[in-house]
Amino acid sequence: MTLLRLHNLRAGYGGGDIVHGVDLEVAPGEMVALVGPNGAGKSTLLKSIAGVANVTGGTLTLDGTDLVPLPPAGRAQAGAVFMPQERNVFRTLTVAENLQVSAWGRKDIARRQEEVTTLLPTMSAYMHKRAGGLSGGQRQMVGLGMALMARPRVLLVDEPTAGLSPLLVGEMLDVLRQLAAVAALGILIVEQNARAALERADRALVLVDGRVVRSGSAAALAQEPDFGALFFGEAA
Amino acid sequence: MQMLVNALATAAILAPAAVAFTLIFTLFRYANFAAGGFVTVGAFAAWTLNAPLGLPLWAGGVGAMGVCAGAVALSDRVVFRPLRGRGGGTLLLVSIALSFVIENIIRFGYGAQVKGFDLPLTGPLVFAGLRVPKETLAVIAISLVATLAVGALLAFTPIGRAVRAVADNPSLANVRGLPVPGVEAFGVIVAGALFGLSGTLVGVDLAIDPNLNWAIAIPVIAAAIVGGLGSPLGAAIGAIVIGLAEELTAAYFTPTYKGAVGFVVIALVLLLRPQGLLGLKVDRK
């Protein structure tokens, strides 16, 4: 069963396309990694799914629902929830407030907060601190928790390990891997640390210049001898 | 002691408007100099309902809060929203021009004669040798309740949380599914109502005329700056500081320079503590 389906998707920020026709599918419980050189359009692709960048052509559906006409909030409501790369917490609010405000308009905020705390137990240690005073790893965890408050079906994660120490990179990716399994979440992740991502993802796509140049099982891709070349965009 | 009462009365007038100024600053990142203009609108709205129309002053005050909320929301939609994304200097200049327009619309409609509320005469309360007019007590009590209520609204309610979230990072708020325009509109209306309240309170204490505009704008902005431009609590404390400074100036220097106190306090704050008494450091962008 496929949850998120992109067909020939084109996207950009209004000044010409950056993503030139991408086909992609994500199933529940599946973690799919988007890797590729800088400027390949990975983040733009992710943001166009979230509604933060513009879809200029192709189709984008979540469980059969057309996402394209929906604003970012509508897409989140439909289940496609985005976790931005940076500035992804409200720094002046406490962690608890960050979670609560992320479930705006829902009746069961307390229950959701409990759920999220169960999924990400480390967060309870700093639940009542201001998010601005947390460490980088803690902030990413809060950002993830905020995304989970919307009860996503597909989580769109943009470089969750940016700026984290190598030890924390693995930890963060493990948390995501587990989330996919435990909550039957589809996860689409853009990741700079390609090797670390391929170790955990089910499938992966290599994006170069806005096009998919290779895709398949993450383990198989990681084994390919020209992976480094692909990653750095020399073989496109 | 008498001085403390007077200082509190001044603070009570300034505090709601300073909180409103801070609220608009945190939501939209520009200094809205039309603050004085909106307070003047509030004073005239309350006067219109009270003196010519004969309503009790509390009703005039409620009406003034409504009128001001409408005026601020309208100005936001017509004047400021189309300019969002331009520099803070642009919005600031526009807010000064707007203040000037508001002042002169009022002058056009009401003339320049000084007006006062129609209030029943009441004797002062006397205790421990201190004579406090009942109106002054009412002004202090109402302002205190209103400021605390707005503070609690922002600190503890879901909508208050949403306002703080939008003020912190509007694009993230959008991604996290908050109705950003609605939350901003709510903030604008609360700010407008607070301006209206300040306008009513200032009319109890001072003469109501179009020149209130600049006379009130500078101490209000000074209070907000002293408070650090980040928190409503800071703005309220800032108002007390300005009130005290004005009374000290009047008592030990000369009352004629009360109007310069706001400027001097801003200058001192900038020299000694650019981040305000509470709140974040505001560096050059």
Next chain:
Amino acid sequence: MDAYFVAILTIAGIYVILALALNLQFGLTGLVNFGVVGFFGLGAYASGITTESFHAPFLGGLAVAMATGAIAGALLALMCLRLSGDFLAIVTLGFAETIRLIFNNEDWLTGGPKGLLIMTRPVFADLGRAANAWMVLGVVLLGVALTLALMLRLAGTPYGRVLRAIREDELVPATLGKDVFVYRLQSFVIGSMLMAGAGSLYAHYVQTITPDNFTTPVAILVWMSVIVGGPGNTVGAVVGALAVVTIYEGSRFLSPWLGFLDAEQVSALRFVVIGTALILVIRFRPEGLLPEPRHRPVVPATSRPALKG
């Protein structure tokens, strides 16, 4: 009519100097000075007091006025130029209000609300009303010419380009090794000095100055001149000031058709129109009538050139 024409030209000339000074501060360097009227008034009173109380000639008054303006400008700038632009705006506005309070309250020095009577005139000999008026106009126009020459030179030199670069993005000049603060300070001080100089010319032209001469409407008109003319464009500031003063003074002739309004209402209405026009110009034509010529690709033109805090 002749006398009226001379009077309007004289006033227009004074506004041209004010607009050129503000254009240096805001248009070229991006410094938001809402205290225009404070420096203008400071210059007027400094000059008047110097010539009347100390019997100095006109040029002495002018020199003292400009020195006072420069010192006041330097003090304000030192206080807040390192901070966000909003603070400069607030402080300068507060400065203008405070200055006016001083004019109003220090009767021994300024004559208080009754005003200061100034006998000294910038004329060689008393040749009767009309000739005197022409001579004063000549002095004002000389002031305009000198200011304009200075501004045109400044704007064209590398110095002017550094100021522009500071306005656009202060990181660029900083990386070129320019001390941004010093440049901003200089620009602000020169502008304040010129505003005070304009105040001196005004004082010796009208001969009676009261605190009411130095209120917000003056500042709004000067800002209007710079915005309408095109911020950053020196010639634009001149054209803007001429246009604004012509329209403002010309609107007096409308009052006969507005007979149903009293004088207070007519004056208020003019200010409403001016303020609204200023907002509309900023919204719909922020580059002004004469957009600033943009000839050097020092900074990527991604941001709005005209109005930045």
